[in-house]
Amino acid sequence: MAIDGSKIIHAVMEGSRIRDAKGIIPLFGVYLSLFFVQYYNKLSFDFENEMGRERQSESAALLVEAAQECGYATFHGIRTSREWEELVRPMIELKEDQIFSFAAVAVAFGWGDLDVREIIPKEKLVIRVSDSYEATGYLHLRGLANSGKCYMLRGVSGAFMDLLYGEDYPDGCFTFRTEEPFCRAKGDSYCEFIARKTSFKRRA
Amino acid sequence: MMLINWEHELDRVGHRVILSGLPIAMHCHHYNINLQKMLEDTIGETGVRLLFEAAEEVSFYGLTSFLSHYSRIKTIKSKLEVASTIYQNCGLGVMHFQKIGNRGGTIVSPSSHHVTGWLAKHGKRETPGCHFARGWVAGVLEAVYNHPLHHFAVEELACKMMRHDECKFLVKER
Numbered sequence: 058m059a060i061d062g063s064k065i066i067h068a069v070m071e072g073s074r075i076r077d078a079k080g081i082i083p084l085f086g087v088y089l090s091l092f093f094v095q096y097y098n099k100l101s102f103d104f105e106n107e108m109g110r111e112r113q114s115e116s117a118a119l120l121v122e123a124a125q126e127c128g129y130a131t132f133h134g135i136r137t138s139r140e141w142e143e144l145v146r147p148m149i150e151l152k153e154d155q156i157f158s159f160a161a162v163a164v165a166f167g168w169g170d171l172d173v174r175e176i177i178p179k180e181k182l183v184i185r186v187s188d189s190y191e192a193t194g195y196l197h198l199r200g201l202a203n204s205g206k207c208y209m210l211r212g213v214s215g216a217f218m219d220l221l222y223g224e225d226y227p228d229g230c231f232t233f234r235t236e237e238p239f240c241r242a243k244g245d246s247y248c249e250f251i252a253r254k255t256s257f258k259r260r261a
Numbered sequence: 262m263m264l265i266n267w268e269h270e271l272d273r274v275g276h277r278v279i280l281s282g283l284p285i286a287m288h289c290h291h292y293n294i295n296l297q298k299m300l301e302d303t304i305g306e307t308g309v310r311l312l313f314e315a316a317e318e319v320s321f322y323g324l325t326s327f328l329s330h331y332s333r334i335k336t337i338k339s340k341l342e343v344a345s346t347i348y349q350n351c352g353l354g355v356m357h358f359q360k361i362g363n364r365g366g367t368i369v370s371p372s373s374h375h376v377t378g379w380l381a382k383h384g385k386r387e388t389p390g391c392h393f394a395r396g397w398v399a400g401v402l403e404a405v406y407n408h409p410l411h412h413f414a415v416e417e418l419a420c421k422m423m424r425h426d427e428c429k430f431l432v433k434e435r
Contacts, residue, residue, distance in 0.1 A: 070273065073287060073352070079372035082352030087289035088381075090374045091271070091351040094284045096319040100296060103311050107304055123299045127292040134289075166287040167278030188276065190286060209292070 059150045062161035068144050069165035085141060085162070086134030094167070098194030101208060117208060121235070124212025129219050129230040132159050136220070152221060153178060159217045160184065168210065169248075179222045182233075182252040184214050189248045192241035205237030207248050214250040222254070231255070265331065265343060267350055280351075281327040290378025297375070297392065298383070309392050316396025317403075317410065323347075324404040340405045348397070356398070363406050365413065365432040368398055373428065376421040385424050389417035398430055411435065 072084040073091060082089040101120055108116035135141055136155065145158045153176045160171040169190060175183040186192075186207070195206040205211070215235040223229020235252040239245040270281050278285050300308030324344055328334060334343055341358040348356045354373030360366045375393050379386065395415040403412050414435050419425040 076352050080349035080354040088377055089287050089289055089352050091285050091287050093319045093323050094286045096315050099315040119299055123295040127295045130291045131289045164276050170276040
């Protein structure tokens with residue numbers, strides 16, 4: 058495999074230490090912030106709680122959509138950035154190497170230990186994560202879940218495929234939809250994300 | 262004066278990114294602003310409250326953890342300086358604690374991640390929108406002045422998301 062994730066992680070860590078005089082971190086084509094994972098977990102799971110059991114599927118869908126649209130814009134920015142051109146582009150041999158590079162960036166961002174298990178071009182992506190901060194956070198805040206709780210990683214996994222196999226940016230978002238059949242928050246030993254092409258695409 | 266060793270405080274332990282012993286994540290403006298807009302659009306004022314409370318609680322415990330590693334930082338002025346430095350080093354923006362005391366005061370922010378992100382994605386707002394910053398301010402001041410959580414209310418009097426010159430926060434005891 059051509060992608061050296063450690064180089065990407067190193068670049069992100071170094072870049073995240075450089076902010077401008079306004080306290081803004083411009084890196085890989087986006088504005089980056091560093092904040093405790095507990096904030097994101099509290100926000101997501103308190104939102105889910107406010108929506109109630111009757112609207113559980115709606116709240117989950119909204120959190121996944123927010124992440125997928127974000128992942129789509131973020132990783133588009135990343136793959137068109139100067140840093141990507143200089144550091145990552147030379148390592149890419151196959152189109153699918155972009156997915157491994159996206160996953161390495163996500164690891165660098167502290168989202169978990171993303172492990173790309175399977176890619177079927179234009180059809181399917183499988184990513185496994187044994188330490189997702191969302192699953193850890195849910196177990197800590199709420200206890201055992203009855204469904205997958207890694208909404209951010211679900212959305213982002215779909216966005217990876219959208220960027221590779223959807224229509225050209227910005228029209229390809231939500232081409233893929235991701236399920237999380239296994240999640241540590243519900244007692245599984247790891248979280249798994251399976252993105253597949255949707256039969257109909259909702260508008261971004 | 263360099264009060265903290267940022268190189269030491271921001272580190273990696275395996276795949277985790279750690280700030281002063283607590284796990285953090287790097288997220289960009291797309292995600293932070295998407296979350297805010299989704300919450301505001303879906304549940305209105307309740308969503309605004311969730312944003313405030315999450316930022317308040319987490320900044321409270323985050324700063325408390327941070328200061329526990331630096332016992333030599335004792336004065337209120339130094340603690341506020343550390344908080345401001347963390348805010349800036351985390352890419353959250355610039356926060357000036359100039360007219361603040363044990364019972365509240367005013368704080369000015371000339372720039373922030375959320376303002377930059379909101380304007381880039383959605384343009385001018387009609388209402389103040391720095392809910393994260395308000396919560397962050399409340400939690401930090403509660404930690405610095407040894408007050409319990411939810412001691413302070415923070416109102417945004419001016420907001421750069423509305424194209425004001427700066428964000429201005431009024432802090433009062435509840």
